[in-house]
Amino acid sequence: MAQELSSAEVARYRRDGYLFPLDGFDGSEVRAINAALEQARNDARALGLEAELPQLLRSNVQYLLPCVVDVARAPPLLDRVASILGPDILLWSAEFFVKGAHTDKIVSWHQDLTYWGLGETDEEMTAWLALSDVSVESGCMRFIPGSHQQKILPHRDTFAESNLLSRGQEVAVDVDENDAVDVVLKPGQVSFHHGRIFHASGPNRSDHDRVGLVFRFLTPRVRQLVAQRDYAMLLRGIDATNNWIHVAPPAGNYEAASLRLREQVTREQSVALAAGAAQPMHAGYQAPD
Numbered sequence: 124m125a126q127e128l129s130s131a132e133v134a135r136y137r138r139d140g141y142l143f144p145l146d147g148f149d150g151s152e153v154r155a156i157n158a159a160l161e162q163a164r165n166d167a168r169a170l171g172l173e174a175e176l177p178q179l180l181r182s183n184v185q186y187l188l189p190c191v192v193d194v195a196r197a198p199p200l201l202d203r204v205a206s207i208l209g210p211d212i213l214l215w216s217a218e219f220f221v222k223g224a225h226t227d228k229i230v231s232w233h234q235d236l237t238y239w240g241l242g243e244t245d246e247e248m249t250a251w252l253a254l255s256d257v258s259v260e261s262g263c264m265r266f267i268p269g270s271h272q273q274k275i276l277p278h279r280d281t282f283a284e285s286n287l288l289s290r291g292q293e294v295a296v297d298v299d300e301n302d303a304v305d306v307v308l309k310p311g312q313v314s315f316h317h318g319r320i321f322h323a324s325g326p327n328r329s330d331h332d333r334v335g336l337v338f339r340f341l342t343p344r345v346r347q348l349v350a351q352r353d354y355a356m357l358l359r360g361i362d363a364t365n366n367w368i369h370v371a372p373p374a375g376n377y378e379a380a381s382l383r384l385r386e387q388v389t390r391e392q393s394v395a396l397a398a399g400a401a402q403p404m405h406a407g408y409q410a411p412d
């Protein structure tokens with residue numbers, strides 16, 4: 124049975140620029156996803172990829188792990204994404220946002236679309252799936268309601284080591300934190316957010332890792348405007364544009380050809396991410412973020 128959003132939920136997303144909590148996956152499904160990810164970690168070790176794993180998981184992980192594409196395609200996620208973006212859906216990037224227990228890693232206030240080269244579009248959205256408990260204490264995201272109604276504003280680079288973003292970028296206006304909404308999620312719950320919403324997250328003061336699996340969805344009408352070309356996976360519907368190079372889902376974990384393709388795509392996308400930066404990105408940075 125299709126699991127679309129109600130018209131009231133779609134209206135809330137359009138008004139506020141976010142929607143949560145959405146019940147995505149139940150306890151046994153979350154355990155199955157986490158077990159598939161544990162297997163993926165073991166496979167990485169067996170292939171000698173352990174040292175690179177944090178970077179490999181940080182962006183474009185859909186090229187490497189079939190289980191990630193399976194989650195992106197699951198009706199509780201994709202039917203609801205279709206309620207916002209319509210019937211033709213591309214997956215541009217899947218990323219893990221992990222904050223270890225008791226770490227100071229934060230994400231500064233920013234708008235996602237700033238450095239992606241995809242323009243001001245309303246046809247991109249993020250689905251953030253909680254794979255652990257996500258609370259204020261563990262450093263949940265925070266949103267400023269309605270801030271997506273603004274254009275992309277100037278950002279400044281901090282390159283702060285504690286920042287999970289590659290440029291440590293932050294929006295160069297004062298954000299009134301009193302307006303912020305805490306995106307508290309139970310494992311298996313999902314939040315949606317618009318590419319121009321102001322959002323941030325604080326340190327993890329809890330005893331457990333805070334784990335989010337994050338999907339960037341687009342319609343085929345979105346175009347890469349900065350890098351020479353761009354790549355995406357068609358998950359539903361058709362793409363009648365010439366805007367995207369389509370990539371097939373992987374058949375197994377870390378196939379050699381997929382690792383090479385991911386590296387090439389990430390290198391090409393980094394042209395947009397690095398545009399205008401005054402210094403190199405964090406060591407081992409990975410576009411997009």
Ligand SMILES: O=C(O)CCC(=O)C(=O)O
Nearest residue numbers: 220230235264324335337
């Ligand atoms: O996971 C976080 O703390 C931040 C995630 C984020 O900025 C995003 O998904 O756009």
